[in-house]
Amino acid sequence: MDTSHIRNFCIIAHIDHGKSTLADRLLEYTGTLSAREMEDQILDQMDLERERGITIKAQAVRLTYTAKNGETYMLNLIDTPGHVDFTYEVSRSLAACEGALLVVDAAQGIEAQTLANVYLALDHDLEIIPVINKIDLPSAEPEKVKNEIEEVIGLDTSDAVLASAKTGIGIEEILEAIVKKIPPPGGKVNNPLQALIFDSHFDAYKGVIVYVRVFEGRVAPGMTIKFMATDKRFEVTEVGIFRPYLMNVDELEAGQVGFVAASIKNVKDTRVGDTVTDADNPTQAALPGYRKITPMVYCGLYPVDSTDYDTLRDALDKLKLNDASLVYEPETSIALGFGFRCGFLGLLHMDVIQERLEREYNLDLITTAPSVIYKVYKTDGEVLDIDNPARMPTPQEIDHIDEPYVKAVVIVPNDFVGAVMELSQEKRGEFKDMKYLDTTRVMITYHIPLSEIIYDYFDRLKSSTRGYASLDYELIGDFKSDLVKLDILLNGEPVDALSVIVHRDKAAFRGRMLAEKLREIIPRQMFEIPIQAAIGNKVIARETVRAMRKDVLAKCYGGDITRKRKLLEKQKEGKKRMKQVGSVELPQEAFMAILKMD
Numbered sequence: 001m002d003t004s005h006i007r008n009f010c011i012i013a014h015i016d017h018g019k020s021t022l023a024d025r026l027l028e029y030t031g032t033l034s035a036r037e038m039e040d041q042i043l044d045q046m047d048l049e050r051e052r053g054i055t056i057k058a059q060a061v062r063l064t065y066t067a068k069n070g071e072t073y074m075l076n077l078i079d080t081p082g083h084v085d086f087t088y089e090v091s092r093s094l095a096a097c098e099g100a101l102l103v104v105d106a107a108q109g110i111e112a113q114t115l116a117n118v119y120l121a122l123d124h125d126l127e128i129i130p131v132i133n134k135i136d137l138p139s140a141e142p143e144k145v146k147n148e149i150e151e152v153i154g155l156d157t158s159d160a161v162l163a164s165a166k167t168g169i170g171i172e173e174i175l176e177a178i179v180k181k182i183p184p185p186g187g188k189v190n191n192p193l194q195a196l197i198f199d200s201h202f203d204a205y206k207g208v209i210v211y212v213r214v215f216e217g218r219v220a221p222g223m224t225i226k227f228m229a230t231d232k233r234f235e236v237t238e239v240g241i242f243r244p245y246l247m248n249v250d251e252l253e254a255g256q257v258g259f260v261a262a263s264i265k266n267v268k269d270t271r272v273g274d275t276v277t278d279a280d281n282p283t284q285a286a287l288p289g290y291r292k293i294t295p296m297v298y299c300g301l302y303p304v305d306s307t308d309y310d311t312l313r314d315a316l317d318k319l320k321l322n323d324a325s326l327v328y329e330p331e332t333s334i335a336l337g338f339g340f341r342c343g344f345l346g347l348l349h350m351d352v353i354q355e356r357l358e359r360e361y362n363l364d365l366i367t368t369a370p371s372v373i374y375k376v377y378k379t380d381g382e383v384l385d386i387d388n389p390a391r392m393p394t395p396q397e398i399d400h401i402d403e404p405y406v407k408a409v410v411i412v413p414n415d416f417v418g419a420v421m422e423l424s425q426e427k428r429g430e431f432k433d434m435k436y437l438d439t440t441r442v443m444i445t446y447h448i449p450l451s452e453i454i455y456d457y458f459d460r461l462k463s464s465t466r467g468y469a470s471l472d473y474e475l476i477g478d479f480k481s482d483l484v485k486l487d488i489l490l491n492g493e494p495v496d497a498l499s500v501i502v503h504r505d506k507a508a509f510r511g512r513m514l515a516e517k518l519r520e521i522i523p524r525q526m527f528e529i530p531i532q533a534a535i536g537n538k539v540i541a542r543e544t545v546r547a548m549r550k551d552v553l554a555k556c557y558g559g560d561i562t563r564k565r566k567l568l569e570k571q572k573e574g575k576k577r578m579k580q581v582g583s584v585e586l587p588q589e590a591f592m593a594i595l596k597m598d
């Protein structure tokens with residue numbers, strides 16, 4: 001097919017503005033899937049994604065559309081992840097397209113991720129088609145939202161499509177706009193192969209399936225391809241397209257989107273953003289924008305039952321097959337024994353991996369509080385990357401510490417400006433900018449330490465704005481901070497897995513809160529447990545868990561056997577996530593207590 005009949009596009013939207021629903025409607029309208037095949041939200045394939053209603057992995061699908069001009073077009077829809085953890089993946093998906101549908105909820109208007117995504121799309125020079133979705137809602141205000149898009153983003157909305165992905169209004173209009181406005185891809189079939197990897201997944205039979213957008217040349221089975229960032233070579237076994245199920249084709253040519261399989265064993269060799277070329281006739285230069293993804297958040301994962309260590313390692317190995325951004329290495333904790341230090345792109349990524357380990361591999365895990373990477377400059381000139389508070393050098397050895405900061409953009413109704421500012425100041429934020437989107441909503445920009453964001457910024461932002469605030473953030477670099485390590489001692493013994501790094505000004509407060517919280521969380525045991533919070537040798541807070549007096553069954557008066565059994569069950573359930581640390585039994589919540597304060 002000549003490229004004048006190809007359109008490559010993606011949908012960008014804030015979470016819940018209707019991206020998946022719209023994708024479904026486009027699939028349905030173009031007959032890509034029959035009604036019977038049509039499962040709800042086919043583009044979000046993983047169960048977890050579906051449950052949480054968020055898109056994690058980019059997916060792609062080819063639609064065939066016969067336009068009003070009588071011509072048939074091949075439309076490649078590349079889905080983008082809708083969460084701030086996956087910005088880099090979003091940017092690679094955008095780089096594979098010539099255009100984007102900008103979906104904005106007609107009742108909500110522009111939100112933080114709308115802006116973040118639209119700026120990414122503009123960076124890639126994409127043609128943007130504004131789609132005002134959910135116009136079926138009684139609270140829809142399409143004209144107001146159009147104005148917002150013009151004022152804030154500076155896009156012309158005179159021919160924005162008014163749509164309802166739910167009822168099907170505007171779907172044909174969207175398809176026509178894609179054909180008319182989005183430019184066809186360039187590129188020549190005779191040039192050396194140059195293809196962008198925008199995603200990949202591991203298949204037990206075929207090896208890694210690499211999702212590519214071909215920019216120049218062609219790729220077909222039998223060719224030897226080379227990945228430019230890793231310099232790895234493989235012989236292509238299959239190429240194909242997404243309908244949305246994988247369907248083999250003879251070759252993929254310049255302008256097209258599809259998959260390549262080449263008996264690749266490890267997703268690490270097929271990095272998102274890398275360029276694929278012909279090993280025998282390589283392209284001169286890789287496509288721009290490749291970046292190695294590095295984790296932002298680390299935590300310790302320990303099996304509750306130490307005999308599960310090997311199972312945990314195998315499970316991590318398996319998850320890693322499909323997720324090149326997950327990193328881990330063995331770690332030992334005096335308190336928790338043998339486990340792994342794992343790095344994630346962000347908190348959502350961390351949650352998803354933990355949940356998959358527990359659900360799919362049936363593991364009971366203790367996870368320690370997440371930490372960012374601190375750059376520790378020692379007095380002897382050495383610079384350390386510390387992702388685990390327990391490994392922090394002693395105060396005497398430290399010259400200074402840098403911590404990662406983000407630029408956080410919050411969009412809220414006027415009434416909540418005060419609440420957002422108060423919270424952001426408390427989180428050590430530096431005010432940068434405030435801009436009115438219209439008469440009722442404001443965009444506020446702060447620079448905030450990433451560690452404060454991962455503590456509980458988002459939860460507290462949501463609760464202090466009754467759910468109205470939206471947040472997006474991006475890393476801006478490492479800056480000097482006055483940080484100290486806060487240790488927790490139980491029964492006079494420091495518990496390494498409970499150590500946290502905090503700002504000096506907040507250390508006393510956080511120490512007291514943490515000790516108090518732990519007193520509430522740690523169940524009474526047969527003996528008294530003193531809890532101390534300390535900085536270096538200085539104890540700054542002390543609490544005590546008093547010894548247990550009553551037997552749980554005492555309440556039952558020996559009578560009702562079912563009730564007794566229930567209580568015992570409940571007690572067993574509660575025990576499941578307990579870890580014996582020295583002589584004290586600690587529940588999972590204890591390790592996360594730092595996140596649940598203030």
Ligand SMILES: Nc1nc2c(ncn2[C@@H]2O[C@H](COP(=O)(O)OP(=O)(O)OP(=O)(O)O)[C@@H](O)[C@H]2O)c(=O)[nH]1
Pocket residue numbers: 013014015016017018019020021022044053054055081082133134135136137163164165166167
């Ligand atoms: N009334 C109405 N509801 C809609 C419309 N489009 C989507 N929704 C609803 O809005 C909610 C979110 O839609 P999704 O399609 O899951 O949103 P999304 O943008 O894909 O969300 P992520 O996958 O998390 O990025 C769902 O409950 C949809 O049923 C619409 O046109 N009208």
